[in-house]
Amino acid sequence: xxKMKTNRxxxxxxxxTGRGKIVRYRSYGNHLMTSKSPRRRRRLRTSAIITxxxxxxxxxxxxxxxxxx
Numbered sequence: 001x002x003k004m005k006t007n008r009x010x011x012x013x014x015x016x017t018g019r020g021k022i023v024r025y026r027s028y029g030n031h032l033m034t035s036k037s038p039r040r041r042r043r044l045r046t047s048a049i050i051t052x053x054x055x056x057x058x059x060x061x062x063x064x065x066x067x068x069x
Contacts, residue, residue, distance in 0.1 A: 010061035014050070022050040022058055022065070 014022050028036075029044035036044075050058060059065065 004063040006064055007061035010058060014058055014062065014065075016065050017049075022055060023047045024050055 014024055017023055025047055026044045
């Protein structure tokens with residue numbers, strides 16, 4: 001059986017917290033920022049936790065991120 005490979009594109013976009021949750025960065029925060037309000041820009045700087053339906057798909061892309069749960 002071949003080795004399980006990590007999807008490198010996903011590995012650069014997601015990370016694991018200390019409690020094992022998967023974290024992502026928010027979209028729409030790279031350019032055209034002058035038209036966005038300061039409150040929205042601050043919110044876009046923060047990270048967000050992956051929702052439960054998406055967790056299964058990301059675990060397939062990142063088989064070594066965590067074995068439990």
